[in-house]
Amino acid sequence: MSTLNYKVFGEGKPLIILHGLFGSLDNWVTLGKKFGEDFKVFLVDQRNHGQSFHDSSFSYEVMSEDLCQFMGEMNISSADLIGHSMGGKTVMEFARKYPEKVDKLVVADIGPKSYPVHHTTIIKAFYSVPIDSLTSRKEADEILSKQIEDFGIRQFLLKNLARTTDGFKWKMNLDVIASQIEEVGKGLNQNATFQKETLFIRGGNSDYILDADFNMIHSIFPKSKIATVDGAGHWLHAEKPMDFYEQVKSFLA
Known part of the structure; x- marks a missing residue:
């Protein structure tokens, strides 16, 4: 029995998707099924969200450890990862700590910098x-x-x-x-690096990833590229799901 609530779609190479703040795996079911045509997709509720457990500890450090434990429970030695917003921060922290467990990384509309509290x-x-x-x-x-x-x-x-x-x-x-809302805004360790292929994909109408952030992104993720979904805001995967899907699928192929 997993410590985190999850759903699985499809067969093939493992792809794990993490939602953002106040979200849940339910936000990703339609896209999860679509990605499930080519991957074995694991949609996961992070702690304190959806149907996963509630706990007083709430930080990217503990959420990345949750992901590590989840992969162990599912017998997944390595996977492609997608994380949106808060989930993007979780997968960045995870990739920094466990690069051997990550094949390709997709970070949706969030950067490694710190963000002021705005919720x-x-x-x-x-x-x-x-x-x-x-x-x-x-x-x-x-x-x-x-x-x-x-x-x-x-x-x-x-x-x-x-x-x-x-x-x-x-x-x-x-x-x-x-x-603990300040925890959600915290940035990645500036001395961190992740040396594998990474896609940062931002909404064209969102201000979460600015052109001014590119240097920091490339310094921590030297093999990263940055793509834009035109006409989409922060919830780019919900606003322009097929545009998001096509760009991410092309990167993961």
């Missing part, structure tokens, strides 16, 4: 929902809409809402994420 609005919006007395998903959406105007972002966040026999609960560990 305060989302966390406040989550806490504004009276989860213990909530009566419907529609009610939660109406409450969130007072602080988050974008309908698509609200629908993404509401995937964290689970109905139970007693009402509703958040799937993610909101208290730990909120109290």
Whole structure:
């Protein structure tokens, strides 16, 4: 039994995909099935997210160790890795520590630099929902809409809402994420290097990877290339899934 919740699609060379902050493996099912035409795809819920365990420790160090343990449990000696946002930071840290376990690395819309905390609005919006007395998903959406105007972002966040026999609960560990949100922004060790092929793929409308970041990226990942999905924001894999798929598949081929 794995320590992390996961789903598997397809057969072939192992490909492990990690979601971003407030996400889950469910965000990747459609693309996971598509990649499953050529790979054995493992979609994984990271700790404190989805249906994986909740724990007071929450950092890229422990999440990279979770990934190492998961690969051991699945008898995977090495794999291609895709990580989006927070998941991208996890796979970068993992590749730094365990380069022999990584074949090719794909980092989606995040760089190795540190980022200032910018999820305060989302966390406040989550806490504004009276989860213990909530009566419907529609009610939660109406409450969130007072602080988050974008309908698509609200629908993404509401995937964290689970109905139970007693009402509703958040799937993610909101208290730990909120109290340790600085951990999510932390950068990779600047002395780190990963000497294998790496693709950084950014959204054309996103400001997470700037042209000014290229030198740092290439210094840590000397065999990296940087691609752009035009017309997509931070959730590039959801906004332009086929463009994302084609660029990543071409790189992994």
